[in-house]
């Protein structure tokens with residue numbers, strides 16, 4: 084630490100908290116005072132390291148946890164798989180319009196009910212006549228076929 | 239009348255220029271958007287502070303959420319409305335210390351010897367915190383006792399004034415200064431081999 088006893092002032096210079104006049108004065112002083120120069124070098128190096136380190140973090144996902152613990156509303160988000168599914172389906176509907184007649188849904192050549200893994204699959208095809216009920220719950224595009232009330236009640 | 243004023247206040251938009259103090263008052267009045275704005279403004283700092291204290295990312299994530307949840311619950315008690323950040327970091331430090339106690343990973347850190355020798359100083363213009371230096375930087379921080387590290391981080395990383403640190407940690411001003419001084423010397427001794435020479 085500076086034996087000039089100006090460590091705290093030098094610190095304010097390094098962090099940019101000091102008024103310009105004081106910063107100018109202390110920098111000029113440090114040119115001639117080895118102790119203050121030494122201290123200022125360190126303070127500025129530390130500040131540089133902390134600044135470079137800051138802002139590298141990804142934290143956006145933490146709000147949901149705070150909101151649920153605090154009873155605040157969490158942002159409504161679709162699960163990733165459903166977003167991917169909706170995007171893939173929208174794309175295929177567009178492609179389908181160009182290449183084929185009215186599509187309906189089947190998964191990669193099988194007529195089995197969709198498993199959650201399949202939601203991420205890019206190989207979704209629409210075939211005429213397949214019911215909308217095969218769409219996973221919450222997928223956000225319009226269904227042109229009526230969904231039976233009994234089906235809705237079963238969910 | 240008060241209700242009308244409150245409603246008017248609430249309709250004021252929240253911008254980056256809205257001071258913490260105003261956000262705290264609005265959040266205390268029950269405006270959740272104001273609390274969310276405080277979260278967004280400080281979450282990066284709180285998360286980094288906790289990661290530095292806990293040295294584990296998943297624990298830091300959980301502790302960050304707990305810190306803000308507690309802050310939300312205790313916000314009505316905050317009377318120094320312009321001291322939100324020191325108050326928040328004080329809560330974060332308590333959460334971290336509780337987590338450490340629960341984990342019982344950390345042994346009590348003994349009072350360490352602080353190097354007293356005069357060491358060369360680096361050239362601040364050539365300090366580049368690449369992955370290698372960041373590793374040494376993290377190591378150097380982890381050598382410090384948790385309390386000392388908390389004080390140092392509050393000052394150097396989070397820009398709190400010495401008085402604010404004293405209030406947040408419940409220490410005297412003299413203790414804060416002494417702890418930060420010792421922390422610095424230790425940090426420097428550890429970093430020195432990895433930094434390049436003195437500025438001419």
Ligand SMILES: [Zn+2]
Nearest residue numbers: 087116118119
């Ligand atoms: Zn001097």
